[in-house]
Amino acid sequence: MVDVKKILLVAACALVDRDGRILLTERPEGKSMAGYWEFPGGKVEEGETPEETLIRELREELDIETETACLAPIAFASHSYEDFHLLMPLFVCRKWKGIPRGAEGQSLSWVRADRLSDYKLPPADIPLAAQLRDML
Numbered sequence: 001m002v003d004v005k006k007i008l009l010v011a012a013c014a015l016v017d018r019d020g021r022i023l024l025t026e027r028p029e030g031k032s033m034a035g036y037w038e039f040p041g042g043k044v045e046e047g048e049t050p051e052e053t054l055i056r057e058l059r060e061e062l063d064i065e066t067e068t069a070c071l072a073p074i075a076f077a078s079h080s081y082e083d084f085h086l087l088m089p090l091f092v093c094r095k096w097k098g099i100p101r102g103a104e105g106q107s108l109s110w111v112r113a114d115r116l117s118d119y120k121l122p123p124a125d126i127p128l129a130a131q132l133r134d135m136l
């Protein structure tokens with residue numbers, strides 16, 4: 001039988017600070033892939049654009065405000081996990097209001113692009129780390 005997996009659309013964002021460092025957040029205990037370091041973001045809900053998802057998730061997860069004009073799409077991940085196929089556009093954001101904090105208790109780390117691979121990244125993110133290193 002053909003293995004048909006559901007496509008899960010997740011929007012993710014590389015927040016880049018003035019020194020060119022990228023924000024990674026640690027997935028907390030109790031979630032799938034707990035302990036992995038990821039780009040902030042989340043599932044695109046019904047009726048949302050990926051940009052709207054990110055504006056909402058950045059507010060909920062990091063307590064910062066940004067807008068569509070500050071979100072530039074630069075890459076995407078397409079990766080099969082056991083239960084679903086992840087399709088994840090990655091945006092870069094260099095402009096936001098507020099100071100990012102782990103509003104849901106998650107740990108944060110600002111990381112130089114050439115050090116992203118030092119972190120335990122979800123398998124889908126590994127090619128993205130290499131692309132960011134080359135692009136930023």
Ligand SMILES: Nc1nc2c([nH]c(=O)n2[C@H]2C[C@H](O)[C@@H](COP(=O)(O)OP(=O)(O)OP(=O)(O)O)O2)c(=O)[nH]1
Pocket residue numbers: 010011012030031032033037038039040041042043086122123124125
């Ligand atoms: N936000 C984000 N999610 C990622 C990344 N890489 C990656 O494989 N994912 C996966 C992890 C999750 O399966 C899904 C994002 O879902 P989510 O963060 O909104 O959902 P969640 O943890 O509340 O849900 P769940 O997986 O525990 O059901 O995408 C990434 O860099 N950022």
